[in-house]
Amino acid sequence: SQKIEQNSEALNIQEGKTATLTCNYTNYSPAYLQWYRQDPGRGPVFLLLIRENEKEKRKERLKVTFDTTLKQSLFHITASQPADSATYLCAGPISSGSARQLTFGSGTQLTVLP
Amino acid sequence: SQTIHQWPATLVQPVGSPLSLECTVEGTSNPNLYWYRQAAGRGLQLLFYSVGIGQISSEVPQNLSASRPQDRQFILSSKKLLLSDSGFYLCAWSVDSYGYTFGSGTRLTVV
Numbered sequence: 205s206q207k208i209e210q211n212s213e214a215l216n217i218q219e220g221k222t223a224t225l226t227c228n229y230t231n232y233s234p235a236y237l238q239w240y241r242q243d244p245g246r247g248p249v250f251l252l253l254i255r256e257n258e259k260e261k262r263k264e265r266l267k268v269t270f271d272t273t274l275k276q277s278l279f280h281i282t283a284s285q286p287a288d289s290a291t292y293l294c295a296g297p298i299s300s301g302s303a304r305q306l307t308f309g310s311g312t313q314l315t316v317l318p
Numbered sequence: 319s320q321t322i323h324q325w326p327a328t329l330v331q332p333v334g335s336p337l338s339l340e341c342t343v344e345g346t347s348n349p350n351l352y353w354y355r356q357a358a359g360r361g362l363q364l365l366f367y368s369v370g371i372g373q374i375s376s377e378v379p380q381n382l383s384a385s386r387p388q389d390r391q392f393i394l395s396s397k398k399l400l401l402s403d404s405g406f407y408l409c410a411w412s413v414d415s416y417g418y419t420f421g422s423g424t425r426l427t428v429v
Contacts (some may be wrong), residue, residue, distance in 0.1 A: 247324075248362070249416075250418060253416060303411060304369075305365065305367050309361055
């Protein structure tokens with residue numbers, strides 16, 4: 205079955221460094237992937253969408269890549285700050301193509317240490 | 319601007335009691351609406367989605383049901399809650415396949 209997988213281990217990095225989070229997809233070809241930020245007890249907040257024909261997309265300190273050969277998306281936060289500490293979720297359409305319904309990975313908890 | 323309201327924020331219900339969670343959207347027309355559940359430390363599981371009034375699709379068999387009586391209103395219900403229904407319930411809307419906007423969630427504890 206189609207899967208979105210994230211490294212469920214927590215990631216701790218020092219303030220000012222670049223955080224890199226990984227999202228792998230298996231058994232299908234999503235037309236796009238999305239990244240969300242979720243703070244404890246809150247709903248996820250949409251950050252970025254990248255389409256399969258886009259290699260890279262940037263928004264302020266955020267950068268997302270989409271590698272269809274590796275079946276992977278990387279999410280980077282440059283010059284990380286303690287305020288970036290949160291769980292980051294990767295999501296893709298529920299089936300190959302561009303279905304509206306999303307399936308989510310289990311998230312990676314990022315802690316930026318001052 | 320578009321906003322989404324979800325209530326209540328927390329709920330403690332006994333096993334066997336009914337459930338009704340409500341979600342309303344403002345500032346957009348004919349949105350796609352979704353109900354997700356998030357178990358502790360787990361990813362989001364899609365429960366229901368709707369592309370229009372009265373149009374509900376269920377992703378997993380379960381003890382829950384959903385209804386969309388108005389364009390911008392989405393309701394999650396159960397006639398009799400089970401312990402396994404505990405979790406964090408999230409309503410979301412989208413237009414086309416762009417990013418979802420989520421509500422603030424309802425923490426449901428079935429005791």
